[in-house]
Amino acid sequence: MATTALPTTGTLTAAPAYEGQSGIWSWLTTVDHKRIGVLYLFTALTFFLIGGLEAEIIRLQLQGPNGHVVSAELYNQLFTMHGTTMIFLAIMPLSAAFFNFLIPLQIGARDVAFPRLNAFSYWVYLFGGIFITLPILFNVAPNGGWFGYAPLSTRPFAPGLNIDFWVIGLQILGVSSLAAAFNFITTIINLRAPGMTLMRMPMFTWMSFVVQFLLVLAFPVITVALVFLLFDRFFGTQFYEIAAGADPLLWQHLFWIFGHPEVYILVLPAFGLVSEVLPTFSSKPLFGYPVMVYSGMLIGVLGFGVWAHHMFAVGMGPIGDSVFSLVTMLIAIPTGVKIFNWIATMAQGQLRFTTSMMFGIGLIALFTIGGISGVMHSSPPADLQQTDTYFIVAHFHYVLFGGSIMGIFAGIYLYFPKITGRMLDEGLGKIHFWVNFVGMNLTFFPMHFSGMLGMPRRIYTYDSGQGWDTFNMMSSIGAYILAVATMIFVYNFLKSRKHGAIAGANPWGAGTLEWTIPSPPPEYNFAVLPTVTSRYPLWEGDERDAESARINSQEGKTADELHIVLPYNTIKPMIVAGSMVIMFCGLIFAKPLIFIGAASMVVSLYSWLLSPLEPEHH
Amino acid sequence: MSAPAAAHYTSTGLDSRKIAIWAFIGSECMLFVSLISTYLIYKGRSIVGPFPHEAWTSPSGQHFKPILNIPVTSASTFVLLMSSLAMVLALSAVQNKELPKRTTGDRILGSSKLWLWMTALLGTTFLGFQAFEFTSFVHEGLTIRTNLFGSSFFTLTGFHGAHVTAGVIWLLTLLAIDYRRGLGPKDALNVDIAALYWHFVDVVWIAIFTLVYLIK
Amino acid sequence: MKGNSRLRQILAPGLIIMFGLALAAGAQTYPNSTFQPHSELGRYIDFLWNRLLLLGTIVFVIVEGALVYVIFRYRRKGTETEKPPQTHGHALLEVTWTMIPAFILLFIAVPTVRIIFKTQAKVAAGALQIEVIGHQWWWEFRYPEYKITTANEIYLPVGRTVNFKLNSNDVIHSFWAPQLGGKRDVIANRTNYIWYTPDSSMKSAVWNGFCTEYCGTSHAKMRFRVFTVQPAEFASWVAGQQKPAQYGATVASLPGGQATPVSGGEPKTSGVGAEGGNAPAIARPNGTPTPGSDTIAARAPTTGAVLASLPAGYTFPRNLPEFEYAKPHTPVPGDLHFTPGLTGVAARGMQVYSTAACVGCHAIAGNPSSVGNIGPNLTHIGSRSTLGAGSFPNTPAYLALWIKNARKMKPGIIMPTLGLNEMDPVQKRIIDKASGGLDDQQIADIVAYLSSLK
Amino acid sequence: MEHDSTHSDPVAVADHHAHGDDDAYHPGWSTYWKVALILLVITVVEVWIYYIPSFSASRAFVPSLLAMSAIKFGIVVAFYMHLKYDHKLFRALFTGPLFIAATTLIALLFLFGQLVARFGPGK
Numbered sequence A: 001m002a003t004t005a006l007p008t009t010g011t012l013t014a015a016p017a018y019e020g021q022s023g024i025w026s027w028l029t030t031v032d033h034k035r036i037g038v039l040y041l042f043t044a045l046t047f048f049l050i051g052g053l054e055a056e057i058i059r060l061q062l063q064g065p066n067g068h069v070v071s072a073e074l075y076n077q078l079f080t081m082h083g084t085t086m087i088f089l090a091i092m093p094l095s096a097a098f099f100n101f102l103i104p105l106q107i108g109a110r111d112v113a114f115p116r117l118n119a120f121s122y123w124v125y126l127f128g129g130i131f132i133t134l135p136i137l138f139n140v141a142p143n144g145g146w147f148g149y150a151p152l153s154t155r156p157f158a159p160g161l162n163i164d165f166w167v168i169g170l171q172i173l174g175v176s177s178l179a180a181a182f183n184f185i186t187t188i189i190n191l192r193a194p195g196m197t198l199m200r201m202p203m204f205t206w207m208s209f210v211v212q213f214l215l216v217l218a219f220p221v222i223t224v225a226l227v228f229l230l231f232d233r234f235f236g237t238q239f240y241e242i243a244a245g246a247d248p249l250l251w252q253h254l255f256w257i258f259g260h261p262e263v264y265i266l267v268l269p270a271f272g273l274v275s276e277v278l279p280t281f282s283s284k285p286l287f288g289y290p291v292m293v294y295s296g297m298l299i300g301v302l303g304f305g306v307w308a309h310h311m312f313a314v315g316m317g318p319i320g321d322s323v324f325s326l327v328t329m330l331i332a333i334p335t336g337v338k339i340f341n342w343i344a345t346m347a348q349g350q351l352r353f354t355t356s357m358m359f360g361i362g363l364i365a366l367f368t369i370g371g372i373s374g375v376m377h378s379s380p381p382a383d384l385q386q387t388d389t390y391f392i393v394a395h396f397h398y399v400l401f402g403g404s405i406m407g408i409f410a411g412i413y414l415y416f417p418k419i420t421g422r423m424l425d426e427g428l429g430k431i432h433f434w435v436n437f438v439g440m441n442l443t444f445f446p447m448h449f450s451g452m453l454g455m456p457r458r459i460y461t462y463d464s465g466q467g468w469d470t471f472n473m474m475s476s477i478g479a480y481i482l483a484v485a486t487m488i489f490v491y492n493f494l495k496s497r498k499h500g501a502i503a504g505a506n507p508w509g510a511g512t513l514e515w516t517i518p519s520p521p522p523e524y525n526f527a528v529l530p531t532v533t534s535r536y537p538l539w540e541g542d543e544r545d546a547e548s549a550r551i552n553s554q555e556g557k558t559a560d561e562l563h564i565v566l567p568y569n570t571i572k573p574m575i576v577a578g579s580m581v582i583m584f585c586g587l588i589f590a591k592p593l594i595f596i597g598a599a600s601m602v603v604s605l606y607s608w609l610l611s612p613l614e615p616e617h618h
Numbered sequence B: 001m002s003a004p005a006a007a008h009y010t011s012t013g014l015d016s017r018k019i020a021i022w023a024f025i026g027s028e029c030m031l032f033v034s035l036i037s038t039y040l041i042y043k044g045r046s047i048v049g050p051f052p053h054e055a056w057t058s059p060s061g062q063h064f065k066p067i068l069n070i071p072v073t074s075a076s077t078f079v080l081l082m083s084s085l086a087m088v089l090a091l092s093a094v095q096n097k098e099l100p101k102r103t104t105g106d107r108i109l110g111s112s113k114l115w116l117w118m119t120a121l122l123g124t125t126f127l128g129f130q131a132f133e134f135t136s137f138v139h140e141g142l143t144i145r146t147n148l149f150g151s152s153f154f155t156l157t158g159f160h161g162a163h164v165t166a167g168v169i170w171l172l173t174l175l176a177i178d179y180r181r182g183l184g185p186k187d188a189l190n191v192d193i194a195a196l197y198w199h200f201v202d203v204v205w206i207a208i209f210t211l212v213y214l215i216k
Numbered sequence C: 001m002k003g004n005s006r007l008r009q010i011l012a013p014g015l016i017i018m019f020g021l022a023l024a025a026g027a028q029t030y031p032n033s034t035f036q037p038h039s040e041l042g043r044y045i046d047f048l049w050n051r052l053l054l055l056g057t058i059v060f061v062i063v064e065g066a067l068v069y070v071i072f073r074y075r076r077k078g079t080e081t082e083k084p085p086q087t088h089g090h091a092l093l094e095v096t097w098t099m100i101p102a103f104i105l106l107f108i109a110v111p112t113v114r115i116i117f118k119t120q121a122k123v124a125a126g127a128l129q130i131e132v133i134g135h136q137w138w139w140e141f142r143y144p145e146y147k148i149t150t151a152n153e154i155y156l157p158v159g160r161t162v163n164f165k166l167n168s169n170d171v172i173h174s175f176w177a178p179q180l181g182g183k184r185d186v187i188a189n190r191t192n193y194i195w196y197t198p199d200s201s202m203k204s205a206v207w208n209g210f211c212t213e214y215c216g217t218s219h220a221k222m223r224f225r226v227f228t229v230q231p232a233e234f235a236s237w238v239a240g241q242q243k244p245a246q247y248g249a250t251v252a253s254l255p256g257g258q259a260t261p262v263s264g265g266e267p268k269t270s271g272v273g274a275e276g277g278n279a280p281a282i283a284r285p286n287g288t289p290t291p292g293s294d295t296i297a298a299r300a301p302t303t304g305a306v307l308a309s310l311p312a313g314y315t316f317p318r319n320l321p322e323f324e325y326a327k328p329h330t331p332v333p334g335d336l337h338f339t340p341g342l343t344g345v346a347a348r349g350m351q352v353y354s355t356a357a358c359v360g361c362h363a364i365a366g367n368p369s370s371v372g373n374i375g376p377n378l379t380h381i382g383s384r385s386t387l388g389a390g391s392f393p394n395t396p397a398y399l400a401l402w403i404k405n406a407r408k409m410k411p412g413i414i415m416p417t418l419g420l421n422e423m424d425p426v427q428k429r430i431i432d433k434a435s436g437g438l439d440d441q442q443i444a445d446i447v448a449y450l451s452s453l454k
Numbered sequence D: 001m002e003h004d005s006t007h008s009d010p011v012a013v014a015d016h017h018a019h020g021d022d023d024a025y026h027p028g029w030s031t032y033w034k035v036a037l038i039l040l041v042i043t044v045v046e047v048w049i050y051y052i053p054s055f056s057a058s059r060a061f062v063p064s065l066l067a068m069s070a071i072k073f074g075i076v077v078a079f080y081m082h083l084k085y086d087h088k089l090f091r092a093l094f095t096g097p098l099f100i101a102a103t104t105l106i107a108l109l110f111l112f113g114q115l116v117a118r119f120g121p122g123k
């Protein structure tokens, strides 16, 4: 339907996907950022379904008072794993899928700066994700909540394996995120095509750039916090040992120094995606580009100064409370600027309501609600009534689901054609949007009420007569609707991958560099490195842009024919990743594995580092 | 001005690896700050001794000296600082490999192998000091499990020691390459990156030495 | 346009459903609502909340209004001949929408900071001190001024500022009685405070309290009750609590009928010696303050209490319909049964209790063998209205089941399963005689004993 | 509006100055040994004042130690890590995180009452 009405440019033949690159082995050994991006996409979507399934069971349990679908023990594992999965295994990697696939295309590069490191990041993520997810099948999944407060997570209070999986799993995932972040920082700084100045970079790349710095600065802190916990649990140190006089707030501070930047890590890529979607479907450049850049940076920097707003109830004292409160409120300003600039981007445009656009607008509408409730938490006395209730749960689902997930869906609908060469079904897409939109609000809006009416979070059961029954029922119905929405999407995704309409290079009439190359892009992305003279080379560029776009949209030639040197495929990063995970498994299962894993890791690492990346240049 | 297809064009003209190592060092700042903060936060909060700067008598009457040994640590600090000097000389030797060496001084200063060995050796000496320190602490009754001070002290200095160890291995790897095929200006960047890492580990020690050892 | 009509098609019914559900919700009462403050702290918060809600609504309306306007105004009609104006920005506009939010925030920030300092100031002299100690998963409350230790229930005199001093022996908990004020975390190795004054104009009432920091398996069942009572009632309660435990020659009968409140349903208490029903021998506060059969005159607390009219031992009346919400309704697992028709004898129960495992964990002032401090103080357990930190009503029927298999009723707790031939869900083994299993008759005796401890 | 290179792009502008990394200016032996000497001297002074009981008990002790170690830190970074001569990008990559790290450290010490007496509510 709507697809046919869209302007399409470029030739309408589906480029054969990754010629000579099929079969399992090619996926295991690939170092191509696009294929790694696809791996990330599929893996993360799978984890999203798993996290969603966990949420559905949570909602089933809470549908009415005194529910007994699951036991207290299992419930606690479910919400811990739901939060952990959604944050570390679904949204972050979904963003990573876009980093991988898009950043090199948007800046006119042939690959990321360190292709093998990139593969390594993915494999570490996959193995780490499996490591932390599997235990729930054996009823030993992590059960300390997604922020695993000490001392509840220490050995005396959590003697089982549950938290071991969590500590080690997060440690593993941290390696993946850090490695990827160094890679993308370098890529964005150093691999921009000629003329692609920083202030011409597409907004998605910009926001990703900010996110990489957040990762690089936030993850070491949680690494340290987790190391302490790991040492406490395995080697008898006393960092969180209350009997030894430890201060339980140490964990909280370290966690949230990571945790708050983390929430911007989750939302800024979505902001970036929406900043691509809105101009595309408004046929107008992004409004206030420089301000959008600076506000993104400001959000990132301020994000390091607000962590203790998660701790207004811990008794920090009036000075600490006030300072963190004020800095938190400040963040509303740059975020507001983004919201208004997006609306201004749409104003005076010619809006096309594709599915992608609808999700993009959905983000503006819903994130604002979450942002406003965020500001409500930022007032410490008021937060004393809100913290640890469903009001908070409402807030963070509005920003996470209404922000990150909506943005990511907008991105998936926008970039699916670029990734696969085929269009997603727009009809199903719109149904998906509306069911999703209704379900989302029905699930999470009532939580504002149940929270302010006194319902604490993380309770596996509640009594009748507390005034919460109706709101919980609404939330549960909403969650079932969301499940339907998600299934529609999954169906659309799987079907269109093989049977969608052929997309062509630029099905949406978008303006940025990635739309100048065929869909899916050839291995080498750009036959010639493009010359960039403007922010939207396809809209505003001069003849030089047009010329490189013309050459690049041609297809058919192989890298060899074009004398483009591509890195060798290699299995080594995967072996290093696997060895590392085996090493960590040793802590839990059998000590010898530690040495086997470490030895194998060192050997494969040397072998990786000492083997050439690519053929000698001619 | 579009770049030739095969060349590895970079926007800044800088080598990607060097950008990455600096980003890595930035990240390490947060790592060590977390560790140092923890040490300082827990300073004076241990319930039982031994303590860093104060003597302590246990309820059972056992007496413990202040545990930190400033003279020994000063010596090891000196060693680490000198290793940084050796490291810059190693780098400059690699960079200037092709320059003619006229005097003995030139030849000594120009020997990358000498300076790499020297750096690695000084690094190892530092680690030796640390091993000595750790074992003597354990003998005096302070282990990583004893109290908050023990946990945070050993973890902080242990993390630093692990970084030094990794650095030594890195240096030995470079040395192996130097013996196999010689390191020349082409490799300067590789050596430079190792050097940046090495110096960073050194500056972290400068901070630790003051914050942990000297301030009471 | 197509998209538009679909929008209406889908949005309209959605809104109607939402509205309908909201109305349905309005029919209920909200006993834990944070919107009805009953202390000065509550009112400060309410003031901030109202302002936040107002400003938040304004921002919401502006943003969503602008968004909706733009959506409808600038839809592509398909008839456009040229590109829309390619604006890149507008300095003045952008400055404006930076400044306006900043200005709005000022109206939040200023009162916020003032209220922070006001509510965290040093508490006024003469406040009632209450030490709160969080345990997995129950609350210990101490009144140092009166040397009272109790659990899971707090009595507060209206009009007197109360300063809670919060500590934990294990993990982090959080102390929250929503209608009285905000919450404050309860943390080991760190003493926290929160203070407020229950409104003096209030009539005696009961409030639900919750642990709001996730603290492990039974976090959901770590509740408590706050009774805000008139000063005279408080004084009487204090006097009662200060006495050591007394039990007369009381007999608890747990007569025929199914003693088990079944899973999923309301407890079937008919025929059980429950709620003072047909257990006349246990003097229970049957909906009215019970004068008690006390012989020892308690020393009355001094703080302005009018004692004359009330003898020692006031407890808040149970079963008042308006406080239904404070009565737990949690069903008991269906496979937990108690032999019907047993009659417990308190004197015997005292003997059994004092030689059973109980004394290792529980203290009863007046019972010299019962000095444990792992579990709640049971000195006046008979005067409390709930069991298991607000999980079950404190009636003989529930108490018997609790002693028989507490772990089945409240997952993960330290209190072991004590009933003979019962399955301990934590240790995963059957409790036998050798491991101290109590048969139903013994339990009935203990119930009689404990119930008599008013 | 800002279509072309009038917009400052620190990284791209710098292209014209740096011709590949190998050419970056590095100081030589004469600088290196002087730096080493300064480091040495400062370290000696640090340890020395540690052993002057009257000084190490005075208020000036901690600030002077901090100042000295900051100087050592600074010159190693500036000269041995040749940040002083290198591309300003590297300086940004280092000082940005360092700033956030240092602020975090100070904030944490403040929050845990290691810098000033804590203000507590209640009693």
Ligand code: HEA
Pocket: A146, A263, A264, A266, A267, A309, A310, A311, A312, A328, A329, A331, A332, A333, A335, A336, A337, A339, A367, A368, A369, A370, A371, A372, A373, A374, A375, A377, A378, A379, A383, A386, A387, A388, A392, A395, A396, A399, A400, A403, A404, C059, C063, C100, C101, C102, C104, C105
């Ligand atoms: C995507 C993730 C994300 C994002 C973007 C945010 C954004 C914000 N968050 Fe949120 N937050 C979370 C995820 C996120 N949060 C999570 C997961 C938790 C719970 C963690 C847990 O406990 O499990 C949490 C918890 C949380 C708390 C702790 C609550 C508690 O536990 O007691 C606080 C307190 O201040 C807070 C505040 C804010 C603020 C002020 C913003 C701001 O950035 C929002 C700014 C945006 C706007 C304000 C809207 C747009 C602005 C305008 C239209 C301008 C005009 C507006 C005004 C003048 C108000 N958040």
Ligand code: HEA
Pocket: A048, A049, A050, A051, A052, A053, A055, A056, A058, A059, A079, A080, A082, A083, A084, A086, A087, A091, A145, A146, A147, A393, A397, A400, A401, A404, A405, A443, A457, A458, A459, A460, A475, A479, A482, A483, A486, A487
């Ligand atoms: C981005 C993050 C994200 C997302 C998208 C979601 C999505 C959802 N979340 Fe949650 N949530 C969190 C992050 C997120 N959440 C976090 C961080 C916490 C805090 C955890 C903690 O306290 O530690 C939390 C906590 C949380 C709670 C509170 C639990 C408690 O405190 O006790 C609830 C309760 O309703 C809830 C519900 C939901 C629902 C109904 C969805 C829905 O949107 C889900 C919709 C459903 C799907 C998307 C999948 C449906 C798919 C199928 C049915 C098919 C499955 C098929 C196969 C697997 C083959 N979430």
Ligand code: CUA
Pocket: C134, C135, C136, C137, C172, C173, C174, C211, C212, C213, C214, C215, C216, C219, C220, C222
């Ligand atoms: Cu105690 Cu939750």
Ligand SMILES: [Cu+2]
Pocket: A259, A260, A263, A306, A307, A309, A310
């Ligand atoms: Cu936050």
